[in-house]
Amino acid sequence: MRHSDYLIIGSGIAGLSLSIKLAEKYPEKKITVVTKTSEEESNTRYAQGGIAVVLDMVTDSFDKHIEDTLRAGGGLSDPEVVKMVVQEAPNRLKEMIEWGAAFDTNPSGKLDLGKEGGHSEKRIVHHKDITGYEMAQALIQRNDELKNVTVYEHFFAVELITEHHLPHREYDKNNINCYGAYVFNRKTLEVEIFEADYSILATGGIGQVYQYTTNPKVATGDGIAMAYRAKAQVQDLEFVQFHPTALYEPRKSPAFLISEAVRGFGAHLVHSDGERFVFKYDERGELASRDIVARAIDAEMKIKGVEHVFLDCTHLDKEEFLKHFPNIYEKCLSTGIDLFKDYIPVVPAAHYVAGGIKVDLNGQTTINRLYASGEVSRTGLHGANRLASNSLLEALVYSHHIFLDIVNRDMRTDFPEIPEWNDDGMVYQRELALINHSRHELRQLMSNYVAIVRSDIRLERALKRLKLIWEETEELYEKSKLSVPLCELRNLVGVAYLMIKQSKAQKSNAGGFYNIDLDSDV
Numbered sequence: 001m002r003h004s005d006y007l008i009i010g011s012g013i014a015g016l017s018l019s020i021k022l023a024e025k026y027p028e029k030k031i032t033v034v035t036k037t038s039e040e041e042s043n044t045r046y047a048q049g050g051i052a053v054v055l056d057m058v059t060d061s062f063d064k065h066i067e068d069t070l071r072a073g074g075g076l077s078d079p080e081v082v083k084m085v086v087q088e089a090p091n092r093l094k095e096m097i098e099w100g101a102a103f104d105t106n107p108s109g110k111l112d113l114g115k116e117g118g119h120s121e122k123r124i125v126h127h128k129d130i131t132g133y134e135m136a137q138a139l140i141q142r143n144d145e146l147k148n149v150t151v152y153e154h155f156f157a158v159e160l161i162t163e164h165h166l167p168h169r170e171y172d173k174n175n176i177n178c179y180g181a182y183v184f185n186r187k188t189l190e191v192e193i194f195e196a197d198y199s200i201l202a203t204g205g206i207g208q209v210y211q212y213t214t215n216p217k218v219a220t221g222d223g224i225a226m227a228y229r230a231k232a233q234v235q236d237l238e239f240v241q242f243h244p245t246a247l248y249e250p251r252k253s254p255a256f257l258i259s260e261a262v263r264g265f266g267a268h269l270v271h272s273d274g275e276r277f278v279f280k281y282d283e284r285g286e287l288a289s290r291d292i293v294a295r296a297i298d299a300e301m302k303i304k305g306v307e308h309v310f311l312d313c314t315h316l317d318k319e320e321f322l323k324h325f326p327n328i329y330e331k332c333l334s335t336g337i338d339l340f341k342d343y344i345p346v347v348p349a350a351h352y353v354a355g356g357i358k359v360d361l362n363g364q365t366t367i368n369r370l371y372a373s374g375e376v377s378r379t380g381l382h383g384a385n386r387l388a389s390n391s392l393l394e395a396l397v398y399s400h401h402i403f404l405d406i407v408n409r410d411m412r413t414d415f416p417e418i419p420e421w422n423d424d425g426m427v428y429q430r431e432l433a434l435i436n437h438s439r440h441e442l443r444q445l446m447s448n449y450v451a452i453v454r455s456d457i458r459l460e461r462a463l464k465r466l467k468l469i470w471e472e473t474e475e476l477y478e479k480s481k482l483s484v485p486l487c488e489l490r491n492l493v494g495v496a497y498l499m500i501k502q503s504k505a506q507k508s509n510a511g512g513f514y515n516i517d518l519d520s521d522v
C-alpha cells in the first residue's frame, strides 16, 4: 500500500502542470504521479502547432477567440467555460514560460504567432513544429526539481478505488467517493494499492480505438473507461476530431501529423492534378475548421476513389518554412518526399476526443474526491469540435482550477480498509496473440463504422460486432492475471461501446459528428 495526499494518473501536460502547482504550494505534502510507460510518453509530447493565446490586443481580442471557439464547437460549447479558458490563457502561458518552456519569437522580440484552421487571427504560440515536446520537457524538468513529487514510471492504473471495492459497505450510488487506485506495477507484475486523499485522472485521449490515428500507443482511453466503470458521468464521446492532414503511410501507427500550421502558413490541399477542392465545401478553404476540412477530404476521396489527397507546399518560402517546420521537413524527406518539389500525400486520422469525463468548472467529476483534467475530461469548452490548439490550453487552465479548488478542501481523517487486489485462481494468459487480434478487429470496426461519416446501419453493425469482442474480452479478463495489453483492450472496448451508444443517441449533426441518416445534404 502506498499513501499520498494527491494521486495524479498521467504524465502529460494536465498531470505534470498540476503536480508542479501542488508541490510548490505544499512542500510538506506527498504528490504521486503514476504513468503507464515512461514519463515522457503522452499525446502532449507530440503536439506540433502550439497553444492558442490572445496576445496581440491590437488586431485580436478575447472576444474573437471566444467567437472562433464557439463557432468551431458547432453551437454546443458552454459559453461560460469558453470565456474562462480564453481569458486565462495569457496567465497560464506566462507560467509555462516561468517553468522553462521557450517559444519562438519574431525579429522584434515578441512571441511569434501562427495561424490554424478556424482561427480568425494569428494567435498560436509555438516552438517550431515541436511545441508539445518543448512544453513536456520543461514540465518534466520542473517536476524533477521538486522533492515532494514522486513519479512512478511503468505503473498502469487499472481501477479507481470506490465504495464498490470495500467489503460489507452499503453506499449511495449518487454519492460515491474515490480512495485512490489499484495500479499494476509492470516490473513486479503485482497490483498495488495507491491510496490518496484526492485522485486526479489526467490519462489523455482515445485515439488508439481507431486504426489510423495521430495518437501514440498510450492513448487507449483508460481514464474514461475506469471512470465509467466507477459510475462517473461520461459525455459527448460521439464527438471525435479527425485531423485532416496525417502523412499517408498506410502501415505506420501512429500516423505522423502534418501540422495545421502548415496550412496556416499557406499550403494548399489538392488532388494529384493540382486542383484545390476545399473551397467547394467552405469559403475559408483550407483554413475552415477541422471537421469541415476532414469531411471534405473524406468526400473527395470517395468521389475520386483514391486513398489520399495531397498537401502542396511547393510554392512556399523555403527559408521561412524550414525555420518554422524543420521536423516536418525532415520527416517527409526521410520517406522520400522533398516537400519543396513534391506534394505530400495526406489523409484524415483520428486525433482528439472532445467528450470524456464530465467535470464542473473546478475539474471535479461526479465522484467525490476525483478530478479530471486534459483530454480525458469533458469540460464543455469544445462542444462538438475542438478549435485547433485549444487543448494544451484547456489542460493548463483546468489543472490550475483543480489546484485552486483542492487547496480549500479537507484532507481525510480516516481511510477505510482497502482490500488487496484478488487474483486467486487466475492464470497468466498464454496467447497474447488473441488480445492483439481483438485489438486489431476493434480498431478496424471503429474505423469502418464509427468514423468521419456515420449512418444508422453502420452504428448498428458496429454495436453487433463489438458485442462479440466484448464478451470474449470479459471472459478472458475474468480468468486471467492482469496484463497491460488485456487491460488496454478492455478499456478500448468500453470506450468504443460508449462512443457507439452516444453516437446512436445523438439526433442532430454537429461538429465532429456526422450521420448521413440525420442530414442527407452533404
Ligand code: FAD
Binding pocket: 009, 010, 011, 012, 013, 014, 015, 034, 035, 036, 037, 039, 040, 041, 042, 043, 044, 045, 046, 047, 048, 049, 050, 051, 052, 131, 132, 155, 156, 157, 158, 202, 203, 204, 205, 214, 215, 216, 218, 219, 222, 223, 257, 351, 352, 373, 374, 375, 376, 388, 389, 390, 391, 392, 393, 395
Ligand atoms: P496526454 O498528454 O496524452 O497524457 C496522458 C498521460 O496519461 C500519458 O502519460 C499516459 O501514458 C498516461 N496514462 C494513460 N493511461 C494510463 C493508465 N492507465 N495508467 C497510468 N498512466 C496512464 N493540442 C494543442 O492544443 N496544440 C497542438 O499543437 C496539438 N498538436 C497535437 C499533435 C498530435 C500529434 C497529437 C496526438 C495531439 C495534438 N494536440 C494538440 C492535442 C494535445 O496534444 C492533447 O490533447 C494534450 O496533450 C492532452 O494532454 P493530457 O495531459 O490530457 O494527456
Ligand code: SIN
Binding pocket: 047, 048, 049, 050, 258, 259, 260, 261, 387, 388, 389, 390, 391
Ligand atoms: C496541429 O499542429 O495541426 C495540431 C494542433 C491541434 O491539434 O490543436
